[in-house]
Amino acid sequence: MTKKPLILVTNDDSIVAPGIRTLIEIANEFGEVYVVAPDGPQSGKGHAITLDQSLRCTEVPSDGPQKEFKVSGTPADCVKMAINVVMPRRPDLILSGINHGSNASVNVIYSGTMSAAVEGALERVQAIGFSLCEFSWEASFEAAIPYVRKVIKATLDNGLPSGVCLNVNIPENDKAPYKGMRVCRQAIGNWVEEFDSRIDPSGRPYYWLTGKYENYDQGDDTDIAALEQGYISIVPITVDLTAHHAVATLNQWNFEK
Amino acid sequence: MTKKPLILVTNDDSIVAPGIRTLIEIANEFGEVYVVAPDGPQSGKGHAITLDQSLRCTEVPSDGPQKEFKVSGTPADCVKMAINVVMPRRPDLILSGINHGSNASVNVIYSGTMSAAVEGALERVQAIGFSLCEFSWEASFEAAIPYVRKVIKATLDNGLPSGVCLNVNIPENDKAPYKGMRVCRQAIGNWVEEFDSRIDPSGRPYYWLTGKYENYDQGDDTDIAALEQGYISIVPITVDLTAHHAVATLNQWNFEK
Numbered sequence: 001m002t003k004k005p006l007i008l009v010t011n012d013d014s015i016v017a018p019g020i021r022t023l024i025e026i027a028n029e030f031g032e033v034y035v036v037a038p039d040g041p042q043s044g045k046g047h048a049i050t051l052d053q054s055l056r057c058t059e060v061p062s063d064g065p066q067k068e069f070k071v072s073g074t075p076a077d078c079v080k081m082a083i084n085v086v087m088p089r090r091p092d093l094i095l096s097g098i099n100h101g102s103n104a105s106v107n108v109i110y111s112g113t114m115s116a117a118v119e120g121a122l123e124r125v126q127a128i129g130f131s132l133c134e135f136s137w138e139a140s141f142e143a144a145i146p147y148v149r150k151v152i153k154a155t156l157d158n159g160l161p162s163g164v165c166l167n168v169n170i171p172e173n174d175k176a177p178y179k180g181m182r183v184c185r186q187a188i189g190n191w192v193e194e195f196d197s198r199i200d201p202s203g204r205p206y207y208w209l210t211g212k213y214e215n216y217d218q219g220d221d222t223d224i225a226a227l228e229q230g231y232i233s234i235v236p237i238t239v240d241l242t243a244h245h246a247v248a249t250l251n252q253w254n255f256e257k
Numbered sequence: 258m259t260k261k262p263l264i265l266v267t268n269d270d271s272i273v274a275p276g277i278r279t280l281i282e283i284a285n286e287f288g289e290v291y292v293v294a295p296d297g298p299q300s301g302k303g304h305a306i307t308l309d310q311s312l313r314c315t316e317v318p319s320d321g322p323q324k325e326f327k328v329s330g331t332p333a334d335c336v337k338m339a340i341n342v343v344m345p346r347r348p349d350l351i352l353s354g355i356n357h358g359s360n361a362s363v364n365v366i367y368s369g370t371m372s373a374a375v376e377g378a379l380e381r382v383q384a385i386g387f388s389l390c391e392f393s394w395e396a397s398f399e400a401a402i403p404y405v406r407k408v409i410k411a412t413l414d415n416g417l418p419s420g421v422c423l424n425v426n427i428p429e430n431d432k433a434p435y436k437g438m439r440v441c442r443q444a445i446g447n448w449v450e451e452f453d454s455r456i457d458p459s460g461r462p463y464y465w466l467t468g469k470y471e472n473y474d475q476g477d478d479t480d481i482a483a484l485e486q487g488y489i490s491i492v493p494i495t496v497d498l499t500a501h502h503a504v505a506t507l508n509q510w511n512f513e514k
Contacts, residue, residue, distance in 0.1 A: 046304030046333070047366050054455070054463040076303070076367075080450045080466065106379060108498055109304050110333075122363060122447050154512045163445070164500045183507040185499040188420070190379050193337045198311070206311040209337065236503035241365055242442040243421040246493035250440040255411045 005031035005092035005156060008125075010078045011099065012042040012112025015060065015070045019098035022141040023130065024066055026148050027095055030156065033066035034091070036082035038075060038112075043101070047115040048074045057081050075116035083123060093156065094120035097130035098141055098148065104133070104169045104223040104233060105187040105215065114237065117165040121239045126155055127165040133172050133227060143176035147232045150181065160236075167235040169223055175230040182231040187222035189215040262288035262349035262413060265382075267335045268356065269299040269369025272317065272327045276355035279398040280387065281323055283405050284352055287413065290323035291348070293339035295332060295369075300358070304372040305331045314338050332373035340380060350413065351377035351422075354387035355398055355405065361390070361426045361480040361490060362444040362472065371494065374422040378496045383412055384422040390429050390484060400433035404489045407438065417493075424492040426480060432487040439488040444479035446472040 007027045011020040015037040027033045036057075056072040069086050071078045075096065083090060096116035103111040113129045120127025128151060132144055151168050160166065167186075171178060193211040200206055215224050223233035264284045268277040272294040284290045293314075313329040326343050328335045332353065340347060353373035360368040370386045377384025385408060389401055408425055417423065424443075428435060450468040457463055472481050480490035 041309065044306045044308040046302070046306070046372065048303040048305040049301045049367055050466060051301040052298065054465050055452075056461075056463055077466065081452065081464070084450050085452050085454070085464065106496065109375065109379070109496065110306055115303065118366065122366070124447075150512045153514070154510045157514065158510050161500070161503050161506060164503045181512050183504055185501065185504060186497055188497070190381075193341050195312075195338065195342050197342070204313075206313055207338070207342065208311050209307060209334065234507065235498075236500040236507055237498045238500035238503075239363065239366065240443055240445070241492075241494045241498070243418070243493040243495035244442065246418050246421045246495075247440055247442060249418060250491065250493055253411045253415045255407045255438050257410070257414065 006089060007031045007033045008082045008087065008091040008094045009033055009035045010037045010075055010096050010116045012038065012045065012075045013100055014038050014040050015068065017100065018137060019100050019141065023095055023098050026145060028065055030152055034082060034087050035066050035068040036071060036078045036086050038078060039070040039072050042074050042112045044110050045074045045112040046110050047076055047118060049076050050074060055081065057085060075112040076119045079116050079119040091125055094125050094127035098144065099131035100137060100139065101131060101135045102133040102169055103129065103131040103167060104227055105189045108167050108186060108237060114167055118237065118239060121163050121165040124162055126160045128155060128168060130168045132170045140173055143173055143178065144170040147178065147181060151234065163239050164236045167237050169227055169233045171227045171230055178232055179230045181234055182226040184223040184226050184233045184235050185221055186235050187215055187224035188217040189213055263346060264288040264290045265339045265344065265348040265351045266290055266292045267294045267332055267353050267373045269295065269302065269332045270357055271295050271297050272325065274357065275394060276357050276398065280352055280355050283402060285322055287409055291339060291344050292323050292325040293328060293335045293343050295335060296327040296329050299331050299369045301367050302331045302369040303367050304333055304375060306333050307331060312338065314342060332369040333376045336373050336376040348382055351382050351384035355401065356388035357394060357396065358388060358392045359390040359426055360386060360388040360424060361484055362446045365424050365443060365494060371424055375494065375496060378420050378422040381419055383417045385412060385425060387425045389427045397430055400430055400435065401427040404435065404438060408491065420496050421493045424494050426484055426490045428484045428487055435489055436487045438491055439483040441480040441483050441490045441492050442478055443492050444472055444481035445474040446470060446481065
């Protein structure tokens, strides 16, 4: 790339989260940076967009060369707002994260972090979502930083296929020093939900969603396997949700019976 | 199936929407029906789940043999609540919709209706999302009903592959009588967004998300093509978002350069 790339940084943990502050610092090494991120936590918002309310977008003070804007919406809203309202031209790269918590396996479907990357892929902009497999707000990103740099550099050097973004997950800090990086597929698994049922002061029931991830996939080529073994997992994610293998099966069904 | 199937009906337009009332009537022909649906509109909520608030789940009066519950959350929350709290056993089939508006092409990614079906696929329960390509609350579902029946019957007869659900879209009423049904792939396209920028009474700007769908796909095997030609489109949707074709490409990248 001859000129400095224009980079959008966003996330789902809000513009003040330590993870995005780390990612902004790294992004500044690679190009001209705009931060357009939610003004509050948006975890678990999937690919939600805001249709029933209007949005605010406000420039906020920056602690570096980047320009920063907070948006009263979801990560997908932030990407749309950045591309259509805030940025001087379409970005060359979208970076989302670094998320506080894993987005491996089926978490990708619920993830606000990854929805911003998927929104980039829909817009045909290169996009990468980064997640550290630690929920704590205080978790250290130090061991992750060199790998985040490598993935950004390789993406700018090689270019992603159209309609594809990257889901990059980084193991917990107790697995550092990490063994390296591995290109993977999304592990098959699911959240086994339980609801924590409580009674409010008026005697009426209410429920908190809780649950535990169960891995159904014994493959060594999955993101879950890579993370367990101390590797950074890199899964290319598509915006085409068609189950292509099932098209032929369904064509054999008799719908008129 | 020897015994009467247990069917969950949900949607994203809320439990009072004409589309779900139509779908409940059809579901009652096929099995024992539980309705667990949002207590208010949830359009565009993608695969959001509610982690930052607790949920209410309240039984409401039913106008037929079905049991009905409203939930203060998203369509994905409703499916989790139905399976884990409300229903006597895991459902045999999840039906979502009938949505007021198209969920063809990339709309599947933003769709609350389809997130309920995808949640079913994650739970390894057969699931179908139905959408009529008309936004109006008053739109007639009459022409759609025989096709909704056919798709439900074929799904119960044949069984969907594991981890796959169906995205069924029905053309506008002015295309009825419909030409039939077609198994398709998701068309490649995108929303070209514009923001309607306004100034509030205090002089501060705010934004409404608007936009227009652009189809980039000339294939005759897409959902958009089928709908334009007056066919019901049936796209099998996978919960595996891996861009499998890109894994080999990425393995050729040098991440250590």
